Amino acid sequence: xxxxxxxxxxxxxxxxAALLAAAELLTMDLTLLMLAAGAAAxxxxxxxxxxxVWLQIVVALVTAVLTLFLLRPTLLDRVRRAPxxxxxxxxxxxxxxxxxxxxxxxxxxxKVSGQVWEARSFDPSVTIDAGEEVEVxxxxxxxxxxxxxxxxxxx
Numbered sequence: 001x002x003x004x005x006x007x008x009x010x011x012x013x014x015x016x017a018a019l020l021a022a023a024e025l026l027t028m029d030l031t032l033l034m035l036a037a038g039a040a041a042x043x044x045x046x047x048x049x050x051x052x053v054w055l056q057i058v059v060a061l062v063t064a065v066l067t068l069f070l071l072r073p074t075l076l077d078r079v080r081r082a083p084x085x086x087x088x089x090x091x092x093x094x095x096x097x098x099x100x101x102x103x104x105x106x107x108x109x110x111k112v113s114g115q116v117w118e119a120r121s122f123d124p125s126v127t128i129d130a131g132e133e134v135e136v137x138x139x140x141x142x143x144x145x146x147x148x149x150x151x152x153x154x155x
Contacts, residue, residue: 007050013043013060030072038064092117092144095136103128103146110134110146122147 020036042060049055097112105124110117121128122137122145134146 006053009050009053009056010043010046013039013046013056017043030075031068034067034072035064037067038062092136093138096149097134097136097146099128099130099132099134099146101130103134108146110136110144112136112144117144118142119144119146121145 017036017039020032020039024030024032024036038060041063042056045052045056045059092112095112097110099108099119100111100116101109103110103119103121104127105121108119108121108128110119119134120140120143126148128134128146128148133149135149136144137147138145
């Protein structure tokens with residue numbers, strides 16, 4: 001039985017690679033895809049050297065580490081530079097919410113899409129009261145720049 005498992009270990013590596021690649025669809029971070037590449041490399045090694053389990057493991061680990069640290073950053077950079085890409089923070093621009101604390105030109109707090117964020121007023125002369133409806137104009141780091149939706153700016 002042990003001989004059969006050793007001779008067909010490539011199938012186990014293949015299943016592991018397929019599961020990791022499928023799980024990548026849930027995260028879209030490319031980390032699990034790089035681990036899947038390592039598992040696939042381990043499976044290819046198992047086909048060529050079926051009795052050398054230690055070599056399969058080493059090849060899988062080396063491939064996974066190299067792809068994680070060399071290939072993944074390049075791929076992520078390309079994805080982020082692609083036309084139409086918006087980060088999760090960028091999708092907040094234009095979203096509506098309400099002030100959970102008074103918002104001034106320097107500080108404040110809003111709840112947008114169920115999450116509480118630090119905020120400041122788009123117009124430095126406008127103070128937004130707690131409970132007032134706001135819309136996100138932009139971002140400054142992770143601070144939302146907001147303005148009141150029910151009144152004119154500058155008033």
